[in-house]
Amino acid sequence: MSNESIPSLPLNNGVQIPQLGFGVFQVPPEQTRDVVSTALDIGYRHIDTAQMYRNERGVGEALAASGLDRADYFVTSKLNNAFHAHDDALAAFDLTLEELQLEHVDLFLIHWPLPAVDRYVEAWGALEEIYRSGRARAIGVSNFEPHHLRRLMDETTVVPAVNQVEVHPWLGNEDVRAVDAEHGIVTEAWSPLGRGRVLEDPTIARIAENLGRTPAQVVLRWHIERGDVIFPKSVTPARIGENFRLFDFELSQADMADITALDRGERVGSHPDEMNNTGR
Numbered sequence: 001m002s003n004e005s006i007p008s009l010p011l012n013n014g015v016q017i018p019q020l021g022f023g024v025f026q027v028p029p030e031q032t033r034d035v036v037s038t039a040l041d042i043g044y045r046h047i048d049t050a051q052m053y054r055n056e057r058g059v060g061e062a063l064a065a066s067g068l069d070r071a072d073y074f075v076t077s078k079l080n081n082a083f084h085a086h087d088d089a090l091a092a093f094d095l096t097l098e099e100l101q102l103e104h105v106d107l108f109l110i111h112w113p114l115p116a117v118d119r120y121v122e123a124w125g126a127l128e129e130i131y132r133s134g135r136a137r138a139i140g141v142s143n144f145e146p147h148h149l150r151r152l153m154d155e156t157t158v159v160p161a162v163n164q165v166e167v168h169p170w171l172g173n174e175d176v177r178a179v180d181a182e183h184g185i186v187t188e189a190w191s192p193l194g195r196g197r198v199l200e201d202p203t204i205a206r207i208a209e210n211l212g213r214t215p216a217q218v219v220l221r222w223h224i225e226r227g228d229v230i231f232p233k234s235v236t237p238a239r240i241g242e243n244f245r246l247f248d249f250e251l252s253q254a255d256m257a258d259i260t261a262l263d264r265g266e267r268v269g270s271h272p273d274e275m276n277n278t279g280r
């Protein structure tokens with residue numbers, strides 16, 4: 001399947017983001033180059049990494065080896081929790097470009113708000129400088145609850161382009177998605193498969209069987225039809241391919257509603273109000 005079949009969404013500054021990407025959280029650093037190369041061969045053109053994943057270097061090596069033009073792929077990275085201080089954020093960003101072997105990233109995010117640390121407004125000042133320098137085509141946040149977003153927008157200038165938060169059938173996160181939408185912020189749904197746990201759900205299994213698709217394809221298609229950006233992670237080549245084949249079928253309104261109704265507020269990760277870990 002070619003890249004042209006992956007839809008893009010416009011960010012609030014006009015930059016286009018491919019709605020489907022490839023996530024590399026928990027991909028071991030020594031495996032990252034090969035896994036990302038597999039994803040690029042299959043057709044993925046959007047990679048989601050982070051300083052805390054410790055695998056930016058492997059992402060950069062795969063991109064360099066791919067021979068792709070820089071304009072033909074989209075790369076996101078995220079600020080390490082340890083570096084919310086202004087100068088630390090700038091220095092960490094320099095290292096991200098070095099590891100990725102790039103002159104710019106497409107998107108750079110504050111990874112977690114860390115409310116007890118209370119320096120995300122300061123960190124955003126650094127991201128605004130990076131954005132103005134052209135070394136990030138867009139900047140955004142991750143794991144921001146509505147009250148974090150409102151404070152950021154009250155106290156700073158650039159409205160985040162995205163908010164990357166946990167979303168899957170067991171956690172609709174509708175309040176956050178609604179506030180994002182109200183402010184023209186694109187929601188990115190992390191752990192779109194609930195780390196694989198939602199795939200056992202009988203409702204999803206039934207819909208998958210009826211459509212002749214896999215549970216993962218049904219869940220990922222649900223996200224696409226809701227309009228969120230996703231980047232499922234897998235180190236398994238067959239699954240990397242399976243997760244890419246989402247654009248030759250549709251879910252009925254009834255299927256969409258049945259999956260949305262599975263929301264039970266169940267997280268696979270931390271709640272942003274409680275996550276204050278700055279360990280590296």
Ligand SMILES: NC(=O)c1ccc[n+]([C@@H]2O[C@H](COP(=O)([O-])OP(=O)(O)OC[C@H]3O[C@@H](n4cnc5c(N)ncnc54)[C@H](OP(=O)(O)O)[C@@H]3O)[C@@H](O)[C@H]2O)c1
Nearest residue numbers: 023024025190191192193194195196216232233234235236
């Ligand atoms: N901003 C944040 O705080 C944050 C937090 C978490 C994640 N993320 C981002 O979101 C991305 C995705 O989230 P995630 O990695 O937590 O979880 P996920 O994509 O929801 O699920 C990944 C798990 O599902 C399995 N899997 C993948 N495709 C499958 C398929 N077709 N059939 C069956 N099992 C399948 C994978 O196994 P194998 O790998 O063994 O195949 C892995 O165990 C991350 O890689 C990262 O980029 C961001």
